[in-house]
Amino acid sequence: MLDESLSPLPAAALDEIRHATVVDALHAHADRIPQDELFTFLPDGEEAEPSLTFATLDARARAVAADLRAQVEPGSRALLLFTPGQDFVVAFFGCLYAGVVAVPAYLPHPAQRARGLLRLAGIAEDAQPAAVLTTADIQAVIETTARTIPEIRGVAWLAVDTIPEENGAEWSAAAPDPDSLAFLQYTSGSTGQPKGVMVTHRNLAHNIDLIRTSLGLDSSTVVVGWLPPYHDMGLISMIILPAMMGIHSVLMPTVAFLQSPVRWLRAISTYRGTLSAAPNFAFDLCTRKVTDEDRATLDLSSWAVATNGAEPIRADSMIRFAEAFASTGFRPETIIPVYGLAESTLLVSGAPLARPWTFRSFDENELERGFAEIVPQDGADARVLVSCGVSRTLDVAVVDPEKHIRCLPGQVGEIWVAGESVAVGYWQRPDLSREAFEATLGDSGEGPYMRTGDLGFQTEDGLFVCGRIKDVIIVGGRNHYPHDIERTAESAHPAIRPGCVAAFGVVSDGEEAVVVAAELRREAADGKGAAEPESVANAVRRAVMQEHRLTARDVVLLPAGTLPKTSSGKLQRSETRKEYLAGLDPWNAKR
Structure with missing residues (x-):
């Protein structure tokens, strides 16, 4: 902690202060600037609740930590079930103060309750929580349903909004070991089942x-x-x-x-x-x-x-x-x-280069073959990609995913990353952890690297990302990136909802073929002056053929809110593909 007798430091000096963990940082800020606003929450996006100051968060987190440690051991996991707001923040830091591994999870959405409960059950089965932290209102609504999940049935429940602040008056949160786990970040699951990424205090x-x-x-x-x-x-x-x-x-x-x-x-x-x-x-x-x-x-x-x-x-x-x-x-x-x-x-x-953000046009045919060749932006086969800059302190390599050797500049490969930000692996998944986090280069033995599963290439303009390896659709020996097909389909007809198109591959007659699933705007789905579904589907087929020289095996038109997405709004193409192949409603209704 900073010495309270010291006079306030100038801003320039404060910017140079480093803390080993976020717990150390919050302690120091609570001593130095106790009444400064830390979090201001706008529940409706407009009117603000009273802000959490550094001192208030520190006091409330201590209270949660004291109650939590009275019921669970350090190193155990606590499932966090909250709507966005200050109570989530208090619960999260309460876990860090207590040395308990936080497991943030989102509440099942009422419109997709079954899918949400299934994901929650998967997280609980993997994390094996010893406690559930939530609010009194949420607990009253969800506890009975949540306890149908075996891994949650016997755990302690703490409503953080009912814990008196004075409960933590005598609590002293020890500085955590930088190499200890801070929380489990369950992946979005855009290409598979969610996995708990083990994030340490040092990583943070x-x-x-x-x-x-x-x-x-x-x-x-x-x-x-x-x-x-x-x-x-x-x-x-x-x-x-x-x-x-x-x-x-x-x-x-x-x-x-x-x-x-x-x-x-x-x-x-x-x-x-x-x-x-x-x-x-x-x-x-x-x-x-x-x-x-x-x-x-x-x-x-x-x-x-x-x-x-x-x-x-x-x-x-x-x-x-x-x-x-x-x-x-x-x-x-x-x-x-x-x-x-x-x-x-x-x-x-994401570190910007010595100029504003950069985008370049590349020959789509060459990209499909694995090489980045710059062409004029107005070219018939031009595909525009945006540079994600460079990394200041991480080793970012583009590697041939089969040979495990570095690619040449402008050659498409898998993005590998090494450095102190890289997490220590997946919780309770040693085999997956070895595969993803312990990769080494085949020629030099350098490593370990974390395999991202993303395809990209590097040039003097920085890192360009092409897509996910598992999402790539291979037709006739050519790699097609789903988001390119999705963008084409999205603009094919005004009845299609922006950002709500998923393209994926299926095996048809022994070869991979393309399927496009698209949500219709609500007014189109309601039939209010909208085009006929057949004309929308045909417009998608024509556009995909013209832009990508691909025949869409199927175009499925769906009601708004149907496509599976992650908590952050990413399309879950693998889940979409599963539902398509299973013929689940509403898939059957709009073929």
Whole structure:
């Protein structure tokens, strides 16, 4: 901790202070700036609750830790079941204070309750929690159902909003071992069953410092966001980073943003936000939904860093957003494309080069053969990709996934990562951990590397990501990336919902073939003046043939909200493929 007798340090000096763990950091900030605002929550995306100060969070986390340790042992797991809000933050830090491994999980959505409970059961079976942390209201609603899951049946339940703050008055949270587990981050499951990534305190400290230095953050940074807190991008960038750096974070529920995207931008304008992170679809949604009248009320001149990641990044999305909000003071260079994944805590690359974000046009035919060849953007076979910059402190290699040797610049291979941000493996999955986290180069023996499962290539412009190895559709010996086909299908007909198309491969007559599943806009599904489904499907088939020289074996049109997605909004192509092959409703209804 910092000596309380010391006078306040200047901002420049504070930016150089390092803490071994986030627990050490929060203790120090609670002593140094006890009444400064740490978390401000906007439940409806507009009106703020009283903020959590550094001192208040420290006191409440101590109370949770004291009650938690009275019931479970250090190192045991605690399942966190919350809606976004301050109680989740208190519970998470309470676990860290207690030396209990936090397991953030999202509540099953009422509209997809069966699927949500199935995922929750999978997490519980894997993590074997000793406790469930939640609120009194949520416990009253979900406890009976949750206890049908065998691994939850006999565990302790703690409603953190009912724990008196004075319970922690005598509690002293010991500084954790940097190599001990901080939490289990269950992967999104976009290509398979969720796995618990084991994130240590050392991983967190290293990745937070990588984020800080890569994005040029300092003690004046103000975070504003809406990402779900049980997902790595939301948890680390909006909750752990502010606590580690001693800065202010303004949060709102994801649903508040989705209902009215202008709320995100209005919060940045109101609180003079400087950092906010979002997937690509959010920038598109704002461009489409925020009106001219709303734009006139916004001042986005404070926004210094807008990271775009977690899904394929589209250059045209960023160009449209920058043009649409130029009148608000938003600057194009504010956008920083990033690449990361839970297995590397969060960020891998994103440090901007000595110029604004970069996109290049590559020959699609050559990319399908595994080579990046720059061509004019208006070329018939041009495919635009966005650079995710470089990594300051991680070793990022592009490797032939079969030969395990480094690829040449511009050659497509699997992205491998090494460094202190890389997690220690998957919980209770030694075989998978060895396969994913202990890769070595076949010619030099260098390693260990973590295999990301993502395809990409490197040039002097940085790292370019092409897609997931498991998602690649191989037809006639050519690699086709699903998100390219999805983008083509999405623009084929106005009745198709943006961001709600999944392309995947199935075996037909002994060969792989393409299937496209697309959600219809609600008004189209309701039949209010919409085109006939057959004409929509035919438009998709024509577009896919023209753009990719592929015949879609099937085009399935679905009601809004049908496609499986992760908690962060990523399409789950493998799950979509399973449901298609199983012929589950509503798949049968719209063939």
